[in-house]
Amino acid sequence: MSRTTRWMDGFIDSIEWIAAFFIGLVAFDVFVSVLLRYFFNYTIPDAYDFGQLLLGILIFWGIAATSYRGTHITVDLLWANVSPYWQRIMDVFATLVLLFVVSVQTYTLFDKVSTTYGANVQTFDMRIPVWPFFAIAWVGDLAAVLLIAVRTYRLIFHPELMKPVDEVSKSGE
Numbered sequence: 001m002s003r004t005t006r007w008m009d010g011f012i013d014s015i016e017w018i019a020a021f022f023i024g025l026v027a028f029d030v031f032v033s034v035l036l037r038y039f040f041n042y043t044i045p046d047a048y049d050f051g052q053l054l055l056g057i058l059i060f061w062g063i064a065a066t067s068y069r070g071t072h073i074t075v076d077l078l079w080a081n082v083s084p085y086w087q088r089i090m091d092v093f094a095t096l097v098l099l100f101v102v103s104v105q106t107y108t109l110f111d112k113v114s115t116t117y118g119a120n121v122q123t124f125d126m127r128i129p130v131w132p133f134f135a136i137a138w139v140g141d142l143a144a145v146l147l148i149a150v151r152t153y154r155l156i157f158h159p160e161l162m163k164p165v166d167e168v169s170k171s172g173e
Contacts, residue, residue, distance in 0.1 A: 005161065008150055012068055015143050019065035022058040029054055045125035053133035060109070061140035067098065068147035091162075092155050099148045106141045113138050 033047045044050075079090050117131040154161045 005158075012147060012150070015061070015068075015147060016065045018140070018143075019058070019061040022054065022061050026051070026054045026058050046123040046128065049123040049125075049130075053130065057133060057137045057140060060137040060144070063102065064140050064144035064147055067102065067144050068151050088155070088159060092152065095148060095152045095155055099145065099152055102141065102144050102148055106138065106145050109134070109138045109141050 029047070029051055033044055033051070036042045036044060079087055082090070113131055113134045116134050117129075121130045122128060123130060151162070
């Protein structure tokens with residue numbers, strides 16, 4: 001493997017670990033909130049706001065994690081019944097469409113971050129600014145754009161690097 005390929009694989013793995021961290025953070029937030037509410041009759045200030053904001057962050061980092069690997073839900077009825085050449089053409093086309101859509105989404109989310117910052121939107125109880133949470137979500141969306149761009153590049157120029165996850169685990173790589 002080349003140095004660039006190893007670096008890109010490390011970058012991809014880092015994005016996946018960040019997404020996993022946010023999954024754990026959301027699960028911890030929900031667990032602690034429910035535990036305190038039902039057993040101690042105590043509510044964490046802004047727990048609902050934090051839950052919503054963390055879930056938003058999780059969604060955008062999850063998009064980043066699943067977009068590169070192609071492990072999101074797909075319907076492959078047509079794809080499974082065509083030759084490998086046409087499968088590759090369809091993969092490249094679908095990835096280019098995804099790159100365009102997520103790029104536009106990233107642009108609009110950046111606008112949301114800046115307008116939220118300008119409006120000084122805050123949480124209800126503790127008056128914590130909301131824009132940093134939106135900014136973290138935007139960084140996740142930006143990471144998705146970068147990973148989809150890497151996926152597109154690899155699909156076009158290095159398709160051998162785009163083995164499905166189950167083939168990689170079977171081959172012991």
